[in-house]
Amino acid sequence: MPSPLARPFLLAPLVFAALTLAAASGVRAEDAARIGCVPPGVWADGTGTAVEPAPLLRRLAEAPAVLLGEQHDKADHHRWQLHTLAALHALNPDLAVGMEMLPRRLQPVLDRWVAGELTEGEFLRETDWRTVWGFDPAFYLPILQFARLHRLPVVALNVERSLISRTARNGWAAIPEAEREGVGDPAAPTETYRKRLSETLAAHDRSESKAAAPTDAARRFIEAQSVWDRAMAEKIAETRRTTGRAVVAILGQGHTLYRDGVPHQLADLGIADAAVLLPWDADRDCGELDGRIADAVFGLGPAREDAEPQRPRLGVQLAPGPDGITVGSVSDGSVAAAAGLRTGDRILIAAGSPVRAPADLVAVIRRQAPGTWLPLTIRRDGAERELVAKFPAEKR
Template identity: 30%
Template sequence: MKSRHWIVPSLAAALGGIGYGVAQNMSSAQMANTTPAAPAVRESLAQAETPGTSDRVSLSYRRKGDENFAEVKVATVEPFGGASAVEHHIAARIAATSEAHIAGETALASKGSDHPAQNGASAFLRKVAAAGDAAASGDQTDAAPAQAPAFETTRLSSRLIDNDEPAWQSRFFADNPLVGGIFQGDGNRSDAQRLIGAAKSARYVLLGETHDNPDHHRLQSDIVSDLADQSTDLALVFEMIPHRLGDAVASFGTSRSSSIDLDSMADRLEWSDRGWPEFSMYRPLFETAKRQGLSVEAGDLDRDVVSAIARNGVSGLSAEERARLSLDGAADPAMIADLGEEVRSAHCGLMPEAAIMPMVDAQRARDGSLAAAMVDAAKTGDKAVLIAGAGHVRDDRGVPSIIKRNDPEAQTLSVRMMEVADEDGDLADYGLTAEAPAPYDFTIFTPRADVDDPCEALRARLKGKAGTASE
């Protein structure tokens, strides 16, 4: 993989964004069954801090964000022979099972759960208890179960600051040396503390994602939570919400926010019908907005506007709309050519050439719509944060460049969450060099969520459309 990976947005972004309207116009639970902790272990837990209990194992487990327990004494079912050896096995088992359900619960509550028994100290205590029970029974196997990692208790940004090893949900190439690393555009290594500090100083923060990567949404949620801790006068602008559905999120940031039903939010936003990945990945952002009193704003163009641009170009828009979308001035020919090549590559060279420039116009219009929503949101608050595909947040020609023209005195920060391509750990292959810096202030590397060839899926889709049209 060479530098094209930082100038070409993901296919998912292109199809979910600039492609969906234009192309149409042109062509027509991780572990279900778990074994509960033995009753004897539950009884031992109940007695763990009772004076006079004989301690077999003593493990300190307190983590950031847990309740203020300094240490918990765990009594196991049977006495041990060689306590230090058993304690080693228990510690190993806890590490190995940090990705698994213990007593029907995960190390962190499942997505969307607010039940206190499923979070933090209580969940970890159950994990310790199950490990102790297994060690006491002689089962000292250290092999980790083959399943996706669970969320960790502490925020991922905090874990990166502390140089802990994050538990990733994406499965592919997690051992790449770049994974978990934070870098500036020129390839200089940075860290989460500097990133969060820069985000707190900026008026506009743009968080670019690969739409179907769950770790990207975890990172976004961590950053937004950190920013919300400083100020609740903050708005979240979503690429995934078109203007016509703005009423569905109008209660966020108001006195009516406590009555928002997040369980029905995906249906109200027509989330899956419009082709976005599972809402559960984005839900923590909406939960933070509800809990912290943040407003949520629609950022994207409506599909009929994209279709009009596909048919007639930007000249088909009213003068007022062109001005709102920052399309009323002459475009840089070099930028148009570069964006055209990006669209061409993102669609695997399979789109008709006649479709490329309408897609370029649609991409520019969508960037203008997102920028306008960000500027409007920041007028009534301290800060606006954009949740969008990585192609939209590049600062050379995406949303940041438009914001800088419309609000030149304000500080803007763009952050790209980027999947590693394979085991390659060379920064230059990802466009992070001092000679030609990437068009982002920060890049955070994550494992890859999917290794399927997206071009094969697009070929099948276009072939299916062609077959339907010929019938």
């Protein structure tokens, strides 16, 4: 089927107050050099070529699914998601919102939220948000409020993290069908996805198992990621099939890049024309805009330290692992980089508390005061090591 960006649509013109998060003008001179290939407030295609927002969003509004990628701890990513959702809703009010943040078992809570039966506090308690997801709920509540205001169904896309961890540890075949949460067998990943995930795993603990070759660990890791992608794709496809609504999915961008994760599984389920949209940070490598990374991207301005209270950030992206959590990447110049964390390290303990899921680490970091030290126990190359992450003092 053709890409949603290639199809003409005859829709009446609409005024898009929600199309942009920032104007391209008004950028301070000292920031100009920091702004990369996609200027703030500009929509561009996957090569970085600017496109007109109104025709773009008219086409996207007719897609069966639109995947809005994010980095979970970046506030501007979530603001962009909300504005994009609002723009799509202005064109097509027959939407559903899918969220990676919650597992399937919490769907009844989401239904009660949309029906207006829960306060924000009750919703956060009944979902056990801090444990189940862990990232700041303030990032996601505006999206949830928008869905409730317009009575849009909100769909829990995820499964329990333990299912992904068990797959990474033992393989999908070892999990009884009754314990798979209804997830079917994933489509074989593309070679580009295998390569990208293998590179993420390149620094993985080489002594993970004396009985298994490194290729077995890599195979299970890739299989776990594919199961994760499949689970979310199935809920998107099911929602589309049973409701006829277009599904706007809020999920980590690692599941969407180059159409290799959730989009690949959606294609196997009969939805080949899902659209992938990404926010584009000012300091992101322009070389990534190869025409394949996404259908469209939206330029964000340089982060402003005075724009909002600074939250403590370690500066890592996390990947599922069989024991603890695995560092998928480390941001240059971050607290994590200064502490000596590397891709492939497993974080076992933070400030004396065991770390079994990303939410555990997020909760510890949120309690970290500026200028303080965070002791970490990690496993690298089969041996445990102690590292200390120092958070910068608060600027005055």
